[in-house]
Amino acid sequence: MEIAWLKNLVRLYLPIYQFESDKMKIVYAGYSSIKRNYFTRILLSKYNYCTFKGRKWFWQIPELIKSYNLDMVVSEISPNIYNYFQKSNGYIVPTWVTMRININRPMSEVCQRSISDFSDVKRKIRKYCLTYEIQSEKINIKYFIDNFYLPYITKRHKEEAWIENLSDVLKSTPSPLLMTIKEGKEIVGAALFRNSDESLFLMRLGLLDGNEEYRQHGVIGSIYYFGILEGQIRGCRYLDVGGTRPFLTDGLTKFKIGLGAEFVSKQSPAKDYLWVGVNEHSTVASEFIKKNPFMHVDIDFNLVRVGINRDFSN
Secondary structure (H helix, E strand, O other): OHHHHHHHHHOOEEEEEEEEOOOOEEEEEOOOHHHHHHHHHHHHOOOOEEEEEEEEEHHHOOOHHHHOOOOEEEEEOOHHHHHHHHOOOEEEEEOOEEEEEEOOOOHHHHOOOOOOOHHHHHHHHHHOOEEEEEOOOOOOHHHHHHHHHHHHHHHHHHHHOOOOOHHHHHHOOOOOEEEEEEEOOEEEEEEEEEEEOOEEEEEEEEEHHHOHHHHHOOHHHHHHHHHHHHHHHOOOOEEEEEEEOOEOOOHHHHHHHHOOOEEOOEOOOOOOEEEEEEOOOOHHHHHHHHHOOEEEEOOOOEEEEOOOOOEOOO
């Protein structure tokens, strides 16, 4: 609680980084190198210049568009100043958005090609003889973290990897479930789940030694497929597939949408958000948004697609 309070306090006075490519000029205001790396990649792909411009108070951030002649601004924000940024020309964007799959229906319907890509997942499950098991003995968390979770997330996401202390996370999780995936007789993938009321939550997953070959064999997809089977056995209505980036062109977001996952409409004000400011006179910014639609929240924290005045409730 004290760390969250301090984080919100320092976000009132932010470091300013200006990036410029051949087509676009932006500013990232904030402390997180992971978020900064992600947004500069999404907005610019590659950039020619990066300049540290000092620090600014939060109320000065929207004015940077005009004073620096920017196309867009991305700023970390504190919960107690949401109202200020909601009045500015831009969007309040969740750092992560939650998605879930409705599994309260026959598996044949879940796997319909018109609904999801699970028919392709099932093909790889058969081809590589993938099976799953829920570990009944005491879970070896260190084994999961060291051999599956950390190697996978660091190799897959590199400098954008958001690495948590899972031991601390799991202290507040009653009776987590460990699913292991075998290819033949070898355990090649693993995932942590928790069962809560009407949902089975996919918490974290990984591949053995972060081996990309196992992903090509469909092991990641099989975790979602077997998660649905296990959720149905436990009488759940949803498989909660966890957080993803709000950009619909993001690889992970596209993958989950392809599995039939939908966004959870109602967002919590306590979540982590950013402000994406847009120069209304910038054709470059306008074109970017058209090609890279994203989810943001309205004044009531309902999730909506940029430029579309409707929710995405499931």
